[in-house]
Amino acid sequence: MPKRETSLGIPGDGRCLFRSVVHGASLRAGKPSPNETSERELADELRAKVTDEFIKRRADTEWFVEGDFDTYVTQMRLPHIWGGEPELLMSSHVLQVPITVHMLDKKTNCLKTIAEYGQEYGNENPIRVLYHGYGHYDALQNQFGNLHSKMKSRW
Template identity: 35%
Template sequence: MEDKPLTERLLEQLRHGTAEFELVTPSIPSIPAPALPRFPSPFLCGSSSRFFARIGWPSGGAASPALQKVESFSVQKITGDGRCMFRALVRGMAMNKGMPLSPREERDDAADELRMAVKEVICDSDVERRQHEGALVAITVEESLKRYCQRIDTSDFWGGESELLVLSKLCRQPIIVYIPEHEHAGGGRSASFIPIAEYGSEFSKASKNGKPRKAVRLLFSGKNHYDLLI
Protein backbone atom coordinates (compact mmCIF):
# COMPACT_ATOMS: atom_id res chain seq x y z
CA MET A 1 0.00 0.00 0.00
CA GLU A 2 1.31 3.46 -0.91
CA ASP A 3 2.45 5.61 2.04
CA LYS A 4 0.26 8.52 3.07
CA PRO A 5 1.47 12.02 2.13
CA LEU A 6 3.83 13.59 4.71
CA THR A 7 1.38 16.35 5.59
CA GLU A 8 -1.40 13.85 6.24
CA ARG A 9 0.88 11.72 8.43
CA LEU A 10 1.98 14.76 10.46
CA LEU A 11 -1.59 15.92 11.01
CA GLU A 12 -2.56 12.42 12.10
CA GLN A 13 0.35 12.30 14.58
CA LEU A 14 -0.58 15.70 16.00
CA ARG A 15 -4.22 14.64 16.29
CA HIS A 16 -3.27 11.53 18.29
CA GLY A 17 -0.50 13.20 20.29
CA THR A 18 2.24 10.93 18.93
CA ALA A 19 4.25 13.55 17.03
CA GLU A 20 7.61 14.48 18.56
CA PHE A 21 9.56 17.33 17.02
CA GLU A 22 12.57 19.40 17.97
CA LEU A 23 14.29 22.64 17.02
CA VAL A 24 17.14 22.00 14.59
CA THR A 25 20.28 23.98 13.87
CA PRO A 26 19.90 26.81 11.38
CA SER A 27 22.66 27.75 9.01
CA ILE A 28 23.21 31.48 9.36
CA PRO A 29 26.65 32.60 8.11
CA SER A 30 26.54 35.94 9.93
CA ILE A 31 26.13 34.27 13.36
CA PRO A 32 28.77 31.58 14.06
CA ALA A 33 26.67 29.60 16.49
CA PRO A 34 26.33 25.81 16.52
CA ALA A 35 22.62 25.77 17.30
CA LEU A 36 19.75 27.72 18.72
CA PRO A 37 19.01 26.92 22.37
CA ARG A 38 16.14 24.58 23.05
CA PHE A 39 12.97 26.26 24.15
CA PRO A 40 9.90 24.92 25.93
CA SER A 41 6.97 24.53 23.56
CA PRO A 42 5.30 26.93 23.60
CA PHE A 43 7.59 29.64 25.10
CA LEU A 44 6.41 29.47 28.71
CA CYS A 45 7.81 31.05 31.87
CA GLY A 46 8.89 28.10 34.01
CA SER A 47 7.73 25.41 31.60
CA SER A 48 9.51 22.09 31.31
CA SER A 49 11.04 21.13 27.96
CA ARG A 50 8.88 19.09 25.63
CA PHE A 51 9.07 19.07 21.85
CA PHE A 52 6.40 18.40 19.26
CA ALA A 53 7.99 19.75 16.11
CA ARG A 54 11.26 19.56 14.20
CA ILE A 55 11.54 23.14 13.06
CA GLY A 56 14.13 24.24 10.55
CA TRP A 57 14.63 27.28 8.36
CA PRO A 58 13.13 27.50 4.87
CA SER A 59 14.74 25.43 2.10
CA GLY A 60 18.17 26.72 1.15
CA GLY A 61 19.43 26.85 4.74
CA ALA A 62 18.75 30.52 5.46
CA ALA A 63 16.36 32.22 7.83
CA SER A 64 14.36 35.24 6.78
CA PRO A 65 16.44 38.46 6.92
CA ALA A 66 14.36 39.72 9.87
CA LEU A 67 15.43 36.74 11.98
CA GLN A 68 19.14 36.95 11.11
CA LYS A 69 19.75 40.45 12.44
CA VAL A 70 21.55 40.98 15.75
CA GLU A 71 20.14 44.06 17.49
CA SER A 72 21.02 46.12 20.55
CA PHE A 73 18.53 47.30 23.18
CA SER A 74 18.28 48.14 26.85
CA VAL A 75 16.68 45.56 29.12
CA GLN A 76 13.88 46.48 31.50
CA LYS A 77 13.60 43.81 34.16
CA ILE A 78 10.16 42.32 34.74
CA THR A 79 8.99 40.80 38.02
CA GLY A 80 9.19 37.01 37.88
CA ASP A 81 5.90 36.15 39.56
CA GLY A 82 4.51 33.85 36.86
CA ARG A 83 2.98 36.80 35.01
CA CYS A 84 6.25 37.83 33.33
CA MET A 85 5.06 37.63 29.72
CA PHE A 86 1.82 39.52 30.42
CA ARG A 87 3.66 42.12 32.53
CA ALA A 88 6.28 42.71 29.84
CA LEU A 89 3.66 43.03 27.11
CA VAL A 90 1.39 45.41 28.96
CA ARG A 91 4.34 47.59 30.02
CA GLY A 92 5.64 47.69 26.46
CA MET A 93 2.27 48.68 25.02
CA ALA A 94 1.87 51.39 27.66
CA MET A 95 5.35 52.78 26.96
CA ASN A 96 4.63 52.89 23.23
CA LYS A 97 1.63 55.10 24.03
CA GLY A 98 3.58 57.27 26.49
CA MET A 99 1.51 55.99 29.42
CA PRO A 100 3.68 54.90 32.38
CA LEU A 101 2.13 52.28 34.64
CA SER A 102 2.44 51.89 38.38
CA PRO A 103 3.47 48.42 39.65
CA ARG A 104 -0.13 47.82 40.73
CA GLU A 105 -1.54 48.84 37.34
CA GLU A 106 1.01 46.65 35.58
CA ARG A 107 0.11 43.68 37.73
CA ASP A 108 -3.65 44.13 37.47
CA ASP A 109 -3.61 44.84 33.74
CA ALA A 110 -1.31 41.90 33.09
CA ALA A 111 -3.07 39.44 35.36
CA ASP A 112 -6.62 40.45 34.63
CA GLU A 113 -7.17 42.28 31.36
CA LEU A 114 -4.74 40.50 29.03
CA ARG A 115 -5.01 37.03 30.55
CA MET A 116 -8.78 37.14 30.78
CA ALA A 117 -9.04 38.48 27.23
CA VAL A 118 -7.29 35.33 26.04
CA LYS A 119 -9.56 33.19 28.21
CA GLU A 120 -12.68 34.77 26.73
CA VAL A 121 -11.47 34.10 23.18
CA ILE A 122 -10.17 30.56 23.64
CA CYS A 123 -12.44 29.21 26.37
CA ASP A 124 -15.70 31.14 26.26
CA SER A 125 -16.52 31.61 22.58
CA ASP A 126 -16.67 28.90 19.91
CA VAL A 127 -16.92 31.55 17.20
CA GLU A 128 -13.87 33.53 18.32
CA ARG A 129 -11.86 30.39 19.06
CA ARG A 130 -12.11 29.36 15.41
CA GLN A 131 -10.40 32.62 14.44
CA HIS A 132 -7.29 31.61 16.41
CA GLU A 133 -6.58 28.11 15.12
CA GLY A 134 -2.80 28.51 15.43
CA ALA A 135 -3.07 29.22 19.14
CA LEU A 136 -5.57 26.39 19.62
CA VAL A 137 -3.26 23.88 17.94
CA ALA A 138 -0.33 25.02 20.12
CA ILE A 139 -2.49 24.62 23.24
CA THR A 140 -4.03 21.22 22.50
CA VAL A 141 -0.72 19.67 21.47
CA GLU A 142 0.38 20.14 25.09
CA GLU A 143 -2.85 19.52 27.00
CA SER A 144 -6.61 19.33 26.70
CA LEU A 145 -8.55 22.53 26.11
CA LYS A 146 -10.48 21.88 29.33
CA ARG A 147 -7.29 21.71 31.39
CA TYR A 148 -5.91 24.84 29.71
CA CYS A 149 -9.08 26.77 30.51
CA GLN A 150 -8.82 25.73 34.15
CA ARG A 151 -5.21 26.91 34.37
CA ILE A 152 -5.65 30.25 32.60
CA ASP A 153 -8.29 31.19 35.17
CA THR A 154 -5.59 31.42 37.87
CA SER A 155 -3.63 34.63 38.51
CA ASP A 156 -0.18 33.00 38.25
CA PHE A 157 -0.83 31.45 34.84
CA TRP A 158 2.35 31.44 32.73
CA GLY A 159 1.83 33.07 29.35
CA GLY A 160 3.71 32.15 26.20
CA GLU A 161 3.44 31.58 22.48
CA SER A 162 -0.26 30.65 22.38
CA GLU A 163 -1.20 33.79 24.27
CA LEU A 164 1.07 35.96 22.11
CA LEU A 165 -0.67 34.62 19.00
CA VAL A 166 -4.04 35.65 20.43
CA LEU A 167 -3.03 38.99 21.97
CA SER A 168 -1.17 40.21 18.89
CA LYS A 169 -4.48 40.00 17.00
CA LEU A 170 -6.76 41.21 19.79
CA CYS A 171 -4.58 44.24 20.52
CA ARG A 172 -3.52 44.74 16.89
CA GLN A 173 -0.01 44.72 18.30
CA PRO A 174 3.23 43.67 16.59
CA ILE A 175 5.30 41.60 19.03
CA ILE A 176 8.87 40.39 18.51
CA VAL A 177 10.52 37.85 20.81
CA TYR A 178 14.30 37.88 21.20
CA ILE A 179 16.96 35.79 22.90
CA PRO A 180 20.33 37.11 24.16
CA GLU A 181 23.08 36.68 21.58
CA HIS A 182 25.29 34.94 24.14
CA GLU A 183 22.68 32.20 24.59
CA HIS A 184 22.70 31.57 20.85
CA ALA A 185 26.50 31.45 20.81
CA GLY A 186 26.63 29.07 23.76
CA GLY A 187 28.68 31.17 26.16
CA GLY A 188 29.87 34.61 27.22
CA ARG A 189 27.69 37.66 27.65
CA SER A 190 26.49 40.32 25.25
CA ALA A 191 24.21 43.36 25.12
CA SER A 192 22.94 42.23 21.72
CA PHE A 193 19.82 40.21 20.98
CA ILE A 194 18.55 37.97 18.20
CA PRO A 195 14.88 37.98 17.10
CA ILE A 196 13.45 34.46 17.00
CA ALA A 197 9.69 34.94 16.62
CA GLU A 198 7.32 37.64 15.39
CA TYR A 199 3.59 38.00 15.93
CA GLY A 200 1.12 40.51 14.47
CA SER A 201 3.60 41.85 11.90
CA GLU A 202 0.65 42.92 9.72
CA PHE A 203 -0.13 45.66 12.26
CA SER A 204 3.28 47.30 11.87
CA LYS A 205 2.12 48.87 8.59
CA ALA A 206 -0.58 51.47 8.02
CA SER A 207 -3.83 50.13 6.60
CA LYS A 208 -7.41 51.18 5.98
CA ASN A 209 -8.27 49.80 9.42
CA GLY A 210 -5.73 51.74 11.44
CA LYS A 211 -2.36 53.39 11.90
CA PRO A 212 0.90 51.42 12.07
CA ARG A 213 1.80 50.14 15.52
CA LYS A 214 5.24 50.16 17.09
CA ALA A 215 6.38 46.66 18.03
CA VAL A 216 6.73 45.51 21.62
CA ARG A 217 10.02 43.63 21.99
CA LEU A 218 10.16 40.84 24.55
CA LEU A 219 13.33 39.14 25.75
CA PHE A 220 13.04 35.42 26.44
CA SER A 221 15.95 34.15 28.54
CA GLY A 222 17.22 30.65 29.17
CA LYS A 223 15.70 30.91 32.64
CA ASN A 224 12.20 30.67 31.12
CA HIS A 225 11.52 34.32 31.83
CA TYR A 226 10.42 37.35 29.81
CA ASP A 227 11.83 40.87 30.17
CA LEU A 228 11.14 43.95 28.05
CA LEU A 229 13.54 45.41 25.48
CA ILE A 230 13.48 49.13 24.74
Protein backbone atom coordinates (compact mmCIF):
# COMPACT_ATOMS: atom_id res chain seq x y z
CA MET A 1 0.00 0.00 0.00
CA PRO A 2 1.49 3.41 -0.89
CA LYS A 3 2.22 5.81 1.91
CA ARG A 4 -0.19 8.68 2.25
CA GLU A 5 1.08 12.09 3.26
CA THR A 6 -0.79 14.67 5.28
CA SER A 7 0.20 18.30 5.71
CA LEU A 8 -0.71 19.56 9.12
CA GLY A 9 -1.74 23.19 8.59
CA ILE A 10 1.05 25.05 10.39
CA PRO A 11 0.09 28.71 11.00
CA GLY A 12 1.82 31.30 8.81
CA ASP A 13 3.00 33.55 11.62
CA GLY A 14 6.67 33.98 10.67
CA ARG A 15 7.51 30.84 12.66
CA CYS A 16 6.18 28.31 10.13
CA LEU A 17 9.56 26.82 9.27
CA PHE A 18 10.50 26.42 12.93
CA ARG A 19 7.01 25.19 13.87
CA SER A 20 7.13 22.62 11.08
CA VAL A 21 10.52 21.35 12.19
CA VAL A 22 9.59 21.05 15.88
CA HIS A 23 6.30 19.43 14.96
CA GLY A 24 8.16 16.93 12.78
CA ALA A 25 10.72 16.35 15.52
CA SER A 26 7.93 15.50 17.98
CA LEU A 27 6.40 13.04 15.52
CA ARG A 28 9.82 11.56 14.79
CA ALA A 29 10.40 11.00 18.50
CA GLY A 30 7.05 9.23 18.82
CA LYS A 31 5.58 12.02 20.92
CA PRO A 32 2.12 13.50 20.46
CA SER A 33 1.78 16.63 18.35
CA PRO A 34 2.49 19.73 20.46
CA ASN A 35 -0.44 22.02 21.19
CA GLU A 36 -0.47 25.54 19.72
CA THR A 37 1.24 27.21 22.71
CA SER A 38 3.87 24.51 23.14
CA GLU A 39 4.59 24.45 19.41
CA ARG A 40 5.13 28.23 19.39
CA GLU A 41 7.44 28.04 22.43
CA LEU A 42 9.43 25.15 20.97
CA ALA A 43 9.68 26.98 17.64
CA ASP A 44 11.04 30.09 19.35
CA GLU A 45 13.49 27.94 21.31
CA LEU A 46 14.67 26.26 18.12
CA ARG A 47 15.01 29.65 16.41
CA ALA A 48 17.28 30.85 19.24
CA LYS A 49 19.42 27.70 18.99
CA VAL A 50 19.59 28.01 15.20
CA THR A 51 20.84 31.60 15.39
CA ASP A 52 23.39 30.53 18.01
CA GLU A 53 24.48 27.76 15.63
CA PHE A 54 24.98 30.35 12.87
CA ILE A 55 27.33 32.24 15.16
CA LYS A 56 29.12 29.06 16.24
CA ARG A 57 29.62 28.11 12.57
CA ARG A 58 30.21 31.65 11.32
CA ALA A 59 33.34 30.77 9.33
CA ASP A 60 31.35 28.15 7.42
CA THR A 61 28.03 29.99 7.11
CA GLU A 62 28.79 33.68 6.66
CA TRP A 63 29.17 33.39 2.90
CA PHE A 64 25.69 31.98 2.26
CA VAL A 65 23.55 34.41 4.27
CA GLU A 66 22.12 37.43 2.50
CA GLY A 67 23.69 40.75 3.41
CA ASP A 68 25.66 41.52 6.56
CA PHE A 69 26.03 38.42 8.76
CA ASP A 70 25.52 40.20 12.11
CA THR A 71 22.41 41.99 10.83
CA TYR A 72 21.07 38.72 9.42
CA VAL A 73 21.51 36.88 12.73
CA THR A 74 20.00 39.76 14.72
CA GLN A 75 16.97 39.84 12.40
CA MET A 76 16.59 36.04 12.47
CA ARG A 77 16.17 36.16 16.26
CA LEU A 78 12.88 38.04 15.79
CA PRO A 79 9.80 35.77 15.87
CA HIS A 80 8.13 37.25 12.77
CA ILE A 81 11.14 36.84 10.43
CA TRP A 82 10.75 33.97 7.97
CA GLY A 83 13.36 31.24 7.84
CA GLY A 84 14.55 29.41 4.75
CA GLU A 85 17.25 27.08 3.54
CA PRO A 86 20.01 28.35 5.86
CA GLU A 87 17.74 27.86 8.88
CA LEU A 88 16.82 24.34 7.77
CA LEU A 89 20.51 23.47 7.50
CA MET A 90 21.24 24.89 10.96
CA SER A 91 18.14 23.15 12.38
CA SER A 92 19.52 19.82 11.21
CA HIS A 93 22.76 20.56 13.09
CA VAL A 94 20.99 21.75 16.24
CA LEU A 95 18.73 18.69 16.36
CA GLN A 96 21.34 16.36 14.84
CA VAL A 97 18.78 14.80 12.52
CA PRO A 98 18.17 14.76 8.77
CA ILE A 99 15.53 17.13 7.38
CA THR A 100 13.91 16.58 4.00
CA VAL A 101 12.01 19.33 2.20
CA HIS A 102 9.25 18.41 -0.22
CA MET A 103 7.19 20.39 -2.69
CA LEU A 104 4.01 19.43 -4.49
CA ASP A 105 4.50 18.82 -8.19
CA LYS A 106 1.32 20.31 -9.60
CA LYS A 107 1.58 18.36 -12.85
CA THR A 108 1.67 14.95 -11.17
CA ASN A 109 -0.02 15.92 -7.88
CA CYS A 110 2.82 14.07 -6.10
CA LEU A 111 5.42 15.23 -3.62
CA LYS A 112 8.97 15.61 -4.82
CA THR A 113 12.06 16.05 -2.67
CA ILE A 114 13.65 19.43 -3.30
CA ALA A 115 16.31 19.51 -0.55
CA GLU A 116 17.91 17.34 2.11
CA TYR A 117 19.88 18.60 5.09
CA GLY A 118 21.79 16.86 7.85
CA GLN A 119 22.58 13.70 5.93
CA GLU A 120 25.65 13.31 8.14
CA TYR A 121 23.21 12.38 10.92
CA GLY A 122 21.80 9.50 8.86
CA ASN A 123 19.00 9.32 6.36
CA GLU A 124 16.44 7.19 8.17
CA ASN A 125 13.19 8.76 9.28
CA PRO A 126 14.01 12.41 8.52
CA ILE A 127 11.94 15.32 9.73
CA ARG A 128 9.82 16.09 6.70
CA VAL A 129 8.52 19.52 5.78
CA LEU A 130 6.47 20.75 2.86
CA TYR A 131 7.45 23.98 1.12
CA HIS A 132 4.51 25.65 -0.59
CA GLY A 133 6.68 27.83 -2.84
CA TYR A 134 5.58 31.20 -1.53
CA GLY A 135 7.46 31.41 1.76
CA HIS A 136 5.33 28.98 3.76
CA TYR A 137 6.41 25.69 5.30
CA ASP A 138 4.16 22.98 6.68
CA ALA A 139 4.85 19.79 8.61
CA LEU A 140 4.33 16.50 6.82
CA GLN A 141 3.03 13.44 8.55
CA ASN A 142 3.25 10.01 6.99
CA GLN A 143 -0.03 8.33 7.93
CA PHE A 144 1.24 4.78 7.53
CA GLY A 145 4.97 5.01 8.18
CA ASN A 146 6.93 4.55 11.37
CA LEU A 147 7.51 7.88 13.08
CA HIS A 148 9.51 6.60 16.04
CA SER A 149 13.26 7.00 16.52
CA LYS A 150 15.78 8.09 19.10
CA MET A 151 16.43 11.82 19.39
CA LYS A 152 19.46 13.63 20.84
CA SER A 153 17.52 16.78 21.63
CA ARG A 154 14.59 17.88 23.74
CA TRP A 155 12.15 17.12 20.93
